[in-house]
Amino acid sequence: MNQGSGREAAVPAVPRPALSEWTRGRTLGLKTFSGGVHPPTFKNLTEGIEITAAALPERVVIPLGQSLGAPAEPCVSIGDEVKVGQKIGEAAGFVSVPVHASIAGKVAAIGRFPHPVGGERPAIVIEGDGTDEWHESVCPRENAGELTPDEIRDIIREAGIVGLGGAAFPTHVKLSPPESKPIDTVILNGAECEPWLTADHRLMVERPTEILEGLRLIMRVLGCDRGFVGIEENKPDAIEAMRAAVSDGSGIQVEGLRVKYPQGAEKQLIDAVTRRRVPSGGLPMDVGAVVQNVGTAYAVHQACYLGRPLVERVATFTGTPLAKPGNLSVRIGTLVSGLVDELGGITGDVGKIISGGPMMGIAQFTLDVPVIKGMSGMLLFAPGEIDDAPPEPCLRCGHCVDACPMKLVPTTIEKYVMADMIDEAVAIGLQDCMECGSCAYVCPSKRQLVHYFKYGKYIASERRKAEVTEATKDEEK
């Protein structure tokens, strides 16, 4: 791989996973979980490309809701001058985080704009003035090494940090377990098991020290002295870089994991690293573990040491229609359409645009969506790469049962949901499903299993809400 760099620079043809990658993924003795699938990774498009800073955008659209929980409430008005890192939206409740200006300029609009999670959602638009001047609240901390757990947690919350792996759960909430749930293990998720994505990979190669410092801060918040970094074995350079950065006696261990999707799913990662199984319906804290993405740990370091709120992240922009795929460090709120132009634009037709990876990502109807905190990448497919085969009747082959990492029977759950037997579906584990897509990936009948699980969960929650309303009405009578 050291030779022929001229050829590597060219746009690669549709790659197939190398045999070595395949066999490495099956090396015996590597930690992993039961079930799962082996999709081709296509990571070679971007895994060797260094993170570069995207050009400063002239305009950003910063959604007020970028995480699970309540959206932030705007604390600026149209026309206000803002600087980088200035808070523009205030957290609304405990499970909510503030949002910050990612460029300096003027608030141009507050309204509803396309959101990568779907539809149009409230957002603040800032027109940049090109100065990139940081807000006075942003200043490095000399004493970051001596912060108390409560101080760190407050900094994380004020910095608007959420899980950067994709789910975007507010980090300070995860770092506030009740007294009854002592935490003894923190696991950093560097598995990056989604095909195509390489943002975490590059971050681990290029910023290992900062990531590990972030991990130490998280361990300090939780008062535990055991930390792991779980990395799939197809990233040997990341494993090496992280291992080299670990200091002796730090209680931190870098674990190589078997290459298998979804190795980076929270419960599967805990199972692989600690052999503890989070109970059905439970949380990682029930087994004394907390999982954070490596990008999140990096953001924690940036917040605690540099005082910087979460205004930029690393994301992978990839796919065969893209002229120059790459890993970019981008400001939150930058429109993806602009970034695509920056990467040389699009060659040929685009048939599908996916925010995130191909297994769990969300299909987009436009490129004019902003980068949000939880966006690990944007993936473009040419029309010929789209899988749009229509579903056929279930053959009951049982491949979905083998593939399900949660050990469910996807085919039966799907049939219950289709028959509107939601209670029966819940009884056999609908709510345990994390929508990883392994079942639909292996299905020879191309059934849209995940779609029905999402729908079933939605109906279940709607019915629960309706029952609660009904109950309160009865009480009022």
Add this chain to the structure above:
Amino acid sequence: MQEHLLVSASPHIRQDVSVPKVMYGVVIALVPALIGSIYFYGLRALWITILTVLVCLVTEAAIQRMRKVPVTIFDGSAIVTGILLAFNLPPGVPWWLPLVGAFFAMAIGKQVFGGLGFNPLNPALVGRAFLLASWPVHMTTTWMAGRDGTLSGIPMRGIDVLTQATPLAVLEKVNEIIADPSSAPHQIVQARQVLLELGSSDSIVNLFVGNVGGCIGETSALLLLMGAAYLMFKRYIGWHIPLSYIVTVGVLAWIFGGADGLFSGNALFHVLAGGLILGAFFMATDMVTSPVSPKGMLIFGVGCGVLTSVIRLIGGYPEGVSYSILLMNVATPLIDRHTRPKRFGEVKKDG
């Protein structure tokens, strides 16, 4: 460019497998056995197979037209049913028998329930069971000896009535004579001699290669195993059902199948004779009619094995593979219900 974007639910990539791929994979796996049957029984075997396949295709197309649903005869499933039905017929059947059987298999075995994926029973076996019940004489006497072999796979001496049948039928007859207290001593001596020959290495080799009488597709264990290996390599079938089925039959035959009390049976003979290899690898593994979880598959295989052994050793028929698979097909929903895998992190509830 953005007018033609597909917006659909995740996952956005799928494994390169499809229903036709699976079905044509099974067809490919059955080809060696088909070639073998043409070698052993002549072109007749091929004509019967082509006839059943054509009737299956036409029947399915006609019914789907009547039901006003898309015609899916090229997904390969009707071809598989046709081949499997032919494989379950004696090579000497009159021409109209496969025709009626194939129509029944497709119409009553499959389309009545809604087509592929909805049939509770293996369609090919439904066809065979229907034929066996309706025309038992045609179905049990039209055997043909293999090319330069004998019907039973063992040498015939003169007009020896004991060796004028398929291996399993010979075994049944011989065991009857030995167990019958009214048998004359010379009959018992002769029966013992035949029993020895059935278990001899020559006989086992004939069974393995397929140089014996039997249904069109079931004779050659060797060629069937080649196809099965291909299916397993492609992961279109798992090991759970075939292994548990075959091991169960072998163990039960060893324990109860002998003429000299317990543990005197010939396991290898029972495994290779009759339709066990064909049934275990190609019919019991039918995805639609077998359980979906590994545990369920094991129970299914053991159940098939027990029923096959009961029919062979105690029942009136010399062979019991097809009926036992049909019976276990019926039990599949029940097995599925009670063999749901333990969920990740499932906590046992009290009571």
